[in-house]
Amino acid sequence: MRTHVTRTLRLLTVLAVGAASACAAAGCGTTGADRGVAQPRSIESTPQGTRARQVADAWDGSKAAQEWHKGFYPLGEVVQLPEGGLRGEADKRAWDIGNLDLTGKLPGAEPGSGRVTWESGGSLTAPLLQAEQAYRTLDHAEGPGPALTVTAARLGDMKVATSRGPATVPAWLFTLAGYDSPLKRAAVSPSRLPASPIEPLGQDVPTDVLAPLGGLAETAQDGRSLTVVATHGSCDDGPTVKALETSGSVVLSASTTGSDDGPCTSELRGEKVPVKLDRPLGERIVLDAFTGRPVPYGEWPVTGQSRS
Structure with a gap:
């Protein structure tokens, strides 16, 4: 198995630069869970948590958030x-x-x-x-x-x-x-997404540190859990997803586990991962820590039941 030291340092460097332009920290968020299993509440002390906090601070109370709250963004089948x-x-x-x-x-x-x-x-x-x-x-x-x-x-x-x-x-x-x-x-399409107030991470960030999500697959009726599509490759053990919750957003951090240096195919796979929330989603924005943008519903994989 490969060490995570180099890639973690690389992400920390990226985040240190981004932090200079990020919003000042606004109250402490809470963490969710990945794959329905309770996770230690330590995401904010990790590089992923640092990035998630930057994304939350950039969006919460922003002009982009105000525009988003006025739009039509499906969270269920169209x-x-x-x-x-x-x-x-x-x-x-x-x-x-x-x-x-x-x-x-x-x-x-x-x-x-x-x-x-x-x-x-x-x-x-x-x-x-x-x-x-x-x-x-x-x-x-x-x-x-x-x-x-x-x-x-x-x-x-x-x-x-x-x-x-x-x-x-x-x-x-x-x-x-x-x-x-x-x-x-x-018979109507979703509203155009507002311009994100924070830039996405570069593609040189390894997926076992942070990876973009494929899409939002389902929201529980009680709003206490989400199912997202997380992408991964052929040489890992699959994706994991953690959540940082604030009053205005839920920021999801996806990464892969079990990466190695062996020969791998270039196939990109999508896997549905349930994420529990500490409280109902309500009208909070679901954001992707990697892209810094709202997670679109049903973007990957396109299926007969979720074509848009």
Whole structure:
């Protein structure tokens, strides 16, 4: 196994430079857990904790955070299967590979914008995806195989979990042959992310010290845990994720364990890792310590249930 001394010193050097422009420390945050196992509350005394604190200080109360709180950022599926799910292995396989067969005619151009409305109050107007655009995000198989047959589509709405709580959003409702309820696909895209108030780390930081996250896969209904996709390679024992919590954010620090110098392939793998929180997420921003940016929902790996 390789020593972590060199890479830890390298990250400390990077953080020392970044600290000069970071915000002054604002109250002490708390740490979460990785893989559902309790972790020692020592993240802030590590290089990862130093970086996480810098990211939290940069975002908490910032203009970027204010912009983020006004936007539409899904924390749940923007594609919802018919009630009861798909029936039969052929239909499930068709969905997994993204193979749809359009036999009807999709609606033409609709009005250019739709309204996202939150249960807690507030709304915003966002550009509408055309039916054809929404359909193409679902149908992308390039070879033969089982297919789901789409016979019609109409504009309706659906509920989506977001960073501001549950919201009702415009959605394309696709009629599937053999199903009584539609396949739903949100007809509005997430808001553009605000410019981050802190720069990302350089790519020369080893992944067994700190690595970028692949995406946010799930948020528990009670808000007390997250599932994120953490990336790792073929010559390690997998990823680990720790959390630093503040009043305004949850900063996640991902890294790999068990790295060695043996021959490795260049394959990048994604693994879902649950992270427990000390208190419900609420409207706090989930941030990536490596990139210094909010963790996007469903970015990696792209699956049939989370295409956007």
